[in-house]
Amino acid sequence: MAFGDVHADFDTLWSALRAASCADAQCLPTAPVLAGLFQVVLIGDLVHPKSERDYARLTGLPRFHSADPDHLFLAARAQVIQLERLRTYQQAAPHAVHIILGNHDDAVLSGGYVLGTGGGLSHLEFDPQHGGVLLPAHLRAWMEGFPREVRVGAVQFAHVSPLPAHAHYDDLFYGDPSTKRWFRETPQYVEMAGLHFGVYGHTQVEGGILLDADHRFAMIDALHDREYLELMLADDAAPTSDAALQGVRAVPF
Template identity: 75%
Template sequence: MRKFLAFGDVHADFDTLWAALRAASCVDGGGQPTPPVQAGLYQVVLIGDLVHPKNEREYSRLTGVPRFDPRNPDHLFVAAREQVKHLERLKAYQAAAPHAIHIILGNHDDAVLNTSYMLGTSGGLIHAEFDPEHGGLHLPDHLAAWMRTFPREVRVGGVQFAHVSPLPAHAHYDDLFYADHSAKRWYRDSPEYVRMAGLSFGVYGHTQMEGGILLPEDHPFAMIDALQGREYLELMLDPGQANPVQNVRAAPF
């Protein structure tokens, strides 16, 4: 029996992530994994999208620039610098317990590695801080190499952790992915996908949950992009059982 602690999309809100990790007893005051994490009794899963604040207000909070302009190279420099600083800290945290700290590749992480896709928001904000062609900076090579090691899913028996959904097509962030609106709607329109994939339970992010973590009564999955709502997911898993999920709950912090 092991405890899995899953945290939703970060989007450069690292202060909230560290607060959640502290609340879950996964990080100590020095930024290192706690003894249960080092021993593998606690398994930490970050569901992806480490980079790119979600809106202009969050960019301003990250950078200290009152009116963040994604087309101002000076603003982009500060946004990139601040994210690099926090990514370095997170990389060191994972390196201290790589057997117990798992980071899934989100589409925003992938877009930093593959700058042919310029991501943005419906309000017109673009995420250009790591795109040199749009005034941003290259992600440092050692951080890019680290991100390339992120898996697209983590499986524990019949339990899957993935960024978007159980569909293999949603694990590759290409033209088809960005043209397919089901990536944001599958959990409402086709929740049976989890059982159809032969899974006993699934944990996913990508779609922001305004009301907190979603745990449907009739379908075995959790939608956990709710870090901004100050919730993470706790699962007790026994991989030796036919139904490995012994307990699951949304944990406030």
């Protein structure tokens, strides 16, 4: 099971994990996850709500102001509580729960970039230089261990694309428009990388999960549309075999 960019919408994430029979009512792994029969992949960007409205919902404020340190503290605290819960979930089944490092997660860890939205909202809650607070050290250490990709045979899970350059969130990354366009302009990247299938997030696509059967990839930044991706993989398939991927579908919840 693969779940798209969270962006602090943890209520929806837990709803999706429960709908997929991957989490119980206590937000802990179910028996199939603990046994490794179900594999869970979160595609990255755990932090930073997508809009001012989402920040207000997260904090319980009638309106969120990113210039108000008290509002930033409430936004950080709400996310820390949920990150703690997710950490407990992942550490209960580290063999089966995989969380990829997204660019928003990396920005919190590095402190080198102030990210924002197209509407002018800046994500400052974990930025002490702009009135926010530091992410707690144990959560920082946990997130620093997130991989930049997960591979199961010839199936790749990454935050942005198959390109290695798109897994490093530096000046070149933020200046490169292809990070948001590659799946339309150069979808052959998946085949060129020698992959049988790729699963990516980062870019919200209108209409929910985008499944491109011809070019063998899915764009899954669609938790907001209440969809996750289900993949059926054969245990006994050769690592690079096309048969390793038996089925893939977008699942509403």
